[in-house]
Amino acid sequence: MSSTHEDAQAQTDQPVVKPVLTPGAAKRATASVTGMIMALAVSLLAIVPIWLISGNSGTQVQRPSVNVSAIAADAKGVAGFSPAAPSLPAGYSANYARWMSGSSDGVNHWDVGWVTPQQQFVSIEQTASANPTWITQQVNQAPVTGTRSAGGVTWTLYDKPGVEKSYVGKVGKTTVIVSGSASFTEFDVVAAGVAATGGN
Template structure:
């Protein structure tokens, strides 16, 4: 009999037939380790129920807002203009007249300008005693008033923030010196009836002129400053 071992060896080492699956492969041609996870699919009925729940919540929220909105509109929150201190400028000016040596101005501005402070400063730091009043303007800006009978060039530059003279402006029948820093702050200066009055702030020139006219009226109503300020007695 012939030797068939050579034939068997050839059969064992023969290449795999085309199209035959490799060892360890699945019938679909993918390895078991490389299978993709299956994505869950929500059924149409379940998705419809979920959407219905969301729509119901939105409708309920809209109904709640609609129920409370008329109550809120019928009870608006009270309007507040903020704190307005009750400053009697005229009374404080009369009290300061005894030590000032002149009657400080108390412009009558009605309800257009509101004062937020009025005081007499002895000038212990600057050497210049002053009457000072702060005014809130109709446009919610600010103008500070300073009056003294001891003005000097250095003090004047300090009060006007070193602003240069840019012209004059007539108010109350008097020509006021106009100074402007170019950065929003401006000043109007008037030497009249023995005192110097300075108005300073970021307000508009129209508001400056309105307050300046009231200042001139007050200056002309008061006696001119002639006497020296009384010294404050030492304690």
Template sequence: MGDYRGVNDMQEATSPSSGQAQPDARPGAAGSSADAPVKPVIPAAAAKRANASVIGMIIALVLSIAAFLPVVLMNPQPKGEGYRPDVDVASVARNAADVAGFTPVAPDTGNAFRANYARWEAGTGNGVPRWEVGYVTPKTSFIGLVQTKNANPTWLLQQTKNAPVTGSRNAGGQEWELRDTGKGEKSMVLNYRGSTVVLSGAAQLDEFATLAAAVVGSLESNPTVTVSPSAAPTP
């Protein structure tokens, strides 16, 4: 009988009671609440400060633009045509006349063609002293003018980029030899009044003809170039 009571006492000590089961269920409830999304709540004062910061940045940006804008307006950007050098071809030609031994051409094209350089080259590299002028055409293309009294076939091929003769074109009452590379580059060549003039570039033929006519007018207004025997063209 004593053993029976001992067993019952042991069973009562080890048997879970209904009150002890409650703590085991609490972690599950805590876990389900942890899985729920947490919505941050910004205090009204913090939200007000954030809005004030954004507004302040916008006001600072507007003030910066307002301060910088007058500087931009007072210093406009250059136009797309870029810098236009003022080259007085006639004046440079007169200065080069003593060195050249003849009066270089200074075609009068009005304001249609714009010269971007005019110079006398001594010809130390190829032995052919020459007068050079570069023209920007009304259609913003380019024609280079070269004049010399010492032209030779080799030099002429170099100036025309070995282009073959493809015909002739009348300009200013004179027949100019037309040479075309077939790649856009072309040349018009004229031997007249003791000198050789070469016009070369990628411009259209009507622009070549306009400049060539002005060249003829300049040649006819200048004294005829006299070529000395020692300066005669050589092949």
């Protein structure tokens, strides 16, 4: 009995052995830490320039300037009418203007899009050769839901949930479709601007 107690006492009295790293192991451990620090530094160097280029996310997005009037003047010769280049109030920013020809539907048309003051989108499509099939395609097969008056023109309203609404009206000798996600107020501004151009 006493022998067992003495053996246990002897085990507890033995000094605790502390692990000692060999020089090679210490070097490897230091190298791992250094490698991690270097990898972090490289990652930061890659991220910082991107962050600087992108700038402050709260700043106003800069959009390219599109000269709708100049592009419309260039398109007039092939269009056979004066493509609408409406003068819109401040806050309407054109992001494209183009003459569309050679499309599969066979209807050549003038196409312009704007971002509105409320950061919504509105576009016009104008042609002298509209047909019912083309109009149905451009309004995304939405049904007629009423009429709107803007710029002295009575526009047919096409609208259904989940689809952009559209105005369709006659301006001079052309058919104009105004489409997009903008409010009726902003639609009316664009429609009135187009009506003022005459469409001849």
